[in-house]
Amino acid sequence: MKKMQTAFLKIMTLIILTLLPALVPAQSLGSLLNKADSLFAKKQFTQSFDLYQRLHTEGEYSAAMFLKMAYIQEGLNKPGLALYYLNLYYLASADRQALHKMEELATKHQLSGYESTPMQQAEELLAKRKVPLVLVFGCIAILLTALAIRQKRKGSRPVALAVFTAIWLLGLAWFINFFEAPQAAIVVSNNTLVMNAPAAGASVIGVLGDGNKVLIAKQADAWIKIYWDGKPAYIRHAQVKELAL
Incomplete structure (x- = not known):
């Protein structure tokens, strides 16, 4: 009995020692969020934003936090950052009112x-629905395959069904491996130069102001490829913030 108790205590001690390093930072980040919220409530917006930004850098966030950050940046007349955090709020909450605010x-x-x-x-x-859709489409693919095998075992030749199943499987494979919504970014710098090539010596073909939204076609080192009036163009990566949680 004593041996079992000793073994149990050793296991519990090991679990606690394993989890403790993870729990302490989580508690620390939680207290940091509470402090930031308290500062925001006291209208100490600059200080609260610094703490929210620190949390975001650590990979911690909430929809409410992004909304407060957007409010602060709008108050500072920084439309680029205000729209950036509003976009993050929408991604975290799916609140369609955020879309109306962004349009406004x-x-x-x-x-x-x-x-x-x-x-x-x-x-x-x-x-947004990629995972559940893959599960549904995968179940349909299994059913189609099973049906084709069953018909073949009965002596029939389900050519049309086999072709349809093959096309379905190819489509599912493409959806899983290649489908992604276009990645967007917000320009957060005034007078962002739009170049015709990813090089400092390239020709300037336009200028984007703070707050404009672009779709990223490709990233290349310090540059991102976009489409400007339907043509490929490049802007510096440091002058935009990508819209991703």
């Missing part, structure tokens, strides 16, 4: 890139 800010500051087409909305919806 974009209109107020005459910013581009916020026009949402039905195609973009469909791509965003598919990206």
Whole structure:
């Protein structure tokens, strides 16, 4: 009995020692969030924003935190950062009122890139529901395969079903491996130069102001490739913030 108790105590001690390093930072970050919220409530916005930003850098966030950060940046008349955090709030909460607020800010500051087409909305919806859709499509693929095998065992030749199943499986493989919603970014620097090539000596073909939204076609070191008036163009990565949690 004593041996069992000793073994149990050793196991519990090992578990506690293993979890303790993870629990202490979590508690520390939780107290940091409480402090930031307290400062925000006292309207000490600059100090609270610094703490929220620190939490975000640590990979900790909440939808409410992003909304407060957007409010602070809007108050400082920084539309780029305000829209950036509003976008993050929308990604974290799916609150469609955030879309209306973004459109309102974009209109107020005459910013581009916020026009949402039905195609973009469909791509965003598919990206958000990718995991459950893969499960559903995978189950359908299994059923189709089982049905084709069953018909073959009965002596029939399910050519049409086999072809359809093969196409379905190829489509599913493409969806799993290659489908992604277009990655977007917000320009957070005034007078961001749009170049015709990813090089400092390239020709300037346009200028983007703070707060404009762009779709990223490709990233290349210090540059990101976008499309400017339907043509490939490049801007510096340091002058934008990517919209991703």
